[in-house]
Amino acid sequence: xxxxxxxxxxxxxxxxGAMATYxxxxxxxxxxxxxxxxxxxxxxxxxxEDPVAFDHDCRxxxxxxxxxxxxxxxxxxxxxxxxxxxxxSFRDGDTVDVEPWRASAFPVVKDLVVDRTAFDRIIQAxxxxxxxxxxAPEAHATxxxxxxxxxxxxxAECIGCGACVAACPNGSAMLFTSAKxxxxxxxxxxxxxRETRVLDMVAQMDxxxxxxxxxxxxxxxxxxxxxxxxxxxxxxxxxxRARRKVK
Amino acid sequence: xxxxxxxxxxxxxGSASTRxxxxxxxxxxxxxxxxxxxxxxxxxxMAVSGLIMLAYLVAHVAGNLKVFFGPEEFNGYAHWLRxxxxxxxxxxxxxxxxxxxxxxxxxxxxxxxxxxSRRDIRARPTRYARKRKGSSYATRTMRWGGIxxxxxxxxxxxxxxxxxxxxxxxxxGKPYQNVIDxxxxxxxxxxxxxxxxxxxxxxRHGFWSAAQTLGVGNARRERVLRLLANxxxxxxxxxxxxxxxxxxxxxxx
Numbered sequence: 001x002x003x004x005x006x007x008x009x010x011x012x013x014x015x016x017g018a019m020a021t022y023x024x025x026x027x028x029x030x031x032x033x034x035x036x037x038x039x040x041x042x043x044x045x046x047x048x049e050d051p052v053a054f055d056h057d058c059r060x061x062x063x064x065x066x067x068x069x070x071x072x073x074x075x076x077x078x079x080x081x082x083x084x085x086x087x088x089s090f091r092d093g094d095t096v097d098v099e100p101w102r103a104s105a106f107p108v109v110k111d112l113v114v115d116r117t118a119f120d121r122i123i124q125a126x127x128x129x130x131x132x133x134x135x136a137p138e139a140h141a142t143x144x145x146x147x148x149x150x151x152x153x154x155x156a157e158c159i160g161c162g163a164c165v166a167a168c169p170n171g172s173a174m175l176f177t178s179a180k181x182x183x184x185x186x187x188x189x190x191x192x193x194r195e196t197r198v199l200d201m202v203a204q205m206d207x208x209x210x211x212x213x214x215x216x217x218x219x220x221x222x223x224x225x226x227x228x229x230x231x232x233x234x235x236x237x238x239x240x241r242a243r244r245k246v247k
Numbered sequence: 248x249x250x251x252x253x254x255x256x257x258x259x260x261g262s263a264s265t266r267x268x269x270x271x272x273x274x275x276x277x278x279x280x281x282x283x284x285x286x287x288x289x290x291x292x293m294a295v296s297g298l299i300m301l302a303y304l305v306a307h308v309a310g311n312l313k314v315f316f317g318p319e320e321f322n323g324y325a326h327w328l329r330x331x332x333x334x335x336x337x338x339x340x341x342x343x344x345x346x347x348x349x350x351x352x353x354x355x356x357x358x359x360x361x362x363x364s365r366r367d368i369r370a371r372p373t374r375y376a377r378k379r380k381g382s383s384y385a386t387r388t389m390r391w392g393g394i395x396x397x398x399x400x401x402x403x404x405x406x407x408x409x410x411x412x413x414x415x416x417x418x419x420g421k422p423y424q425n426v427i428d429x430x431x432x433x434x435x436x437x438x439x440x441x442x443x444x445x446x447x448x449x450x451r452h453g454f455w456s457a458a459q460t461l462g463v464g465n466a467r468r469e470r471v472l473r474l475l476a477n478x479x480x481x482x483x484x485x486x487x488x489x490x491x492x493x494x495x496x497x498x499x500x
Contacts, residue, residue: 006376019376072377102373125278167381171370172286202287203278211370212286212363214389215456216382230459230466237462239287246280 064159103171125204167222170211178235294457430494447484
């Protein structure tokens with residue numbers, strides 16, 4: 001396969017960026033999107049040019065490091081992470097646009113790499129339980145209703161990649177924050193901080209400069225882990241409840 | 248010093264040095280738990296004020312449809328609005344209470360919409376090279392639709408409440424004739440019908456969104472809420488548009 005790549009190149013956070021066009025040949029349909037970029041980079045290095053910087057780590061869809069907007073879609077046309085997107089999803093001769101996550105809370109560091117520490121600070125604001133847990137306790141020590149366990153697990157699937165923010169026309173982090181809030185708030189282990197967690201995480205989310213939610217649903221469509229849109233309503237409910245309880 | 252990085256390791260970092268050059272960016276403002284400073288708080292204000300206006304619209308469309316029962320019933324209804332709540336309330340007090348509540352709702356809705364929109368636009372300053380349209384038309388037109396509706400309300404009051412821009416002789420207490428005057432002009436019909444389509448679109452996304460913001464929405468209620476939103480939008484738009492169509496076809500004369 002041969003592709004026309006248009007890639008965002010930006011020297012550093014302060015520099016102006018632009019789309020650069022590259023022709024990449026010899027792509028196998030079995031390659032992942034990142035392997036295709038590796039192919040491009042090998043060529044760029046041989047030519048003595050600066051390789052394209054992009055984030056990646058596990059390359060098996062569980063770490064949340066990879067982060068590309070491909071043809072306007074966060075993580076590309078399939079509902080998965082960029083590392084698990086394969087070149088068979090494209091056709092020979094396609095022109096493919098590759099851009100970084102776009103949000104003022106996620107400034108570009110270089111090329112396709114953005115700074116997602118805003119997410120870390122949202123987690124620091126309340127995405128934890130204060131009880132010392134030590135080693136894994138006996139499974140039945142704290143009974144958890146099945147429905148709560150399922151809901152917690154569904155939200156715990158969030159890998160914090162930021163595709164929700166990238167896809168949102170308002171650069172809102174509501175889906176991410178709601179996944180983290182709901183994950184702990186439905187469990188008995190998270191109950192002691194139930195109110196402060198949602199208030200502090202939402203306050204931090206707003207302070208980071210993310211936009212507000214207009215319920216376009218783009219986030220849930222882009223989410224590689226299928227965090228559902230009603231999670232946002234569930235967090236709103238938690239927030240309004242906490243506002244009533246905490247003075 | 249053992250901990251200080253040697254010059255060699257600093258250069259060996261190569262391309263990674265650009266990342267080191269931009270340290271963790273501090274948040275743009277201090278976190279606040281306040282209601283109004285929160286995006287969710289502002290959205291709650293939007294949801295509640297929107298629902299107040301929606302309730303008013305339902306009453307408004309029901310009143311409008313009385314136009315099909317002739318001038319006596321329609322003008323009589325308009326008169327009743329002025330003596331509503333009597334004898335507890337003085338003449339027109341009920342009407343003025345409703346007007347003040349609506350004005351407050353419109354104001355709260357507009358201010359929160361303006362502040363949230365400014366914030367949203369700042370949060371996403373760069374567009375993607377290739378734009379995708381993932382959300383519905385109603386969702387994408389909320390802001391412009393809201394502005395159109397705001398302008399429409401100004402015209403609508405100047406036309407049929409104060410009579411300032413009314414075509415023909417405006418007569419207070421004769422709303423039946425006033426309505427016919429307005430809908431006998433091409434621009435009156437055009438402005439009104441466009442605005443009523445905008446109302447439908449705005450309510451379609453707005454009602455459902457309000458339910459999500461107030462935490463009423465969940466996966467189980469999704470179908471019911473969508474149906475309610477679409478049903479309300481359809482009833483309001485069709486009900487309101489029925490009046491100019493009635494005048495144009497001569498059913499109301």
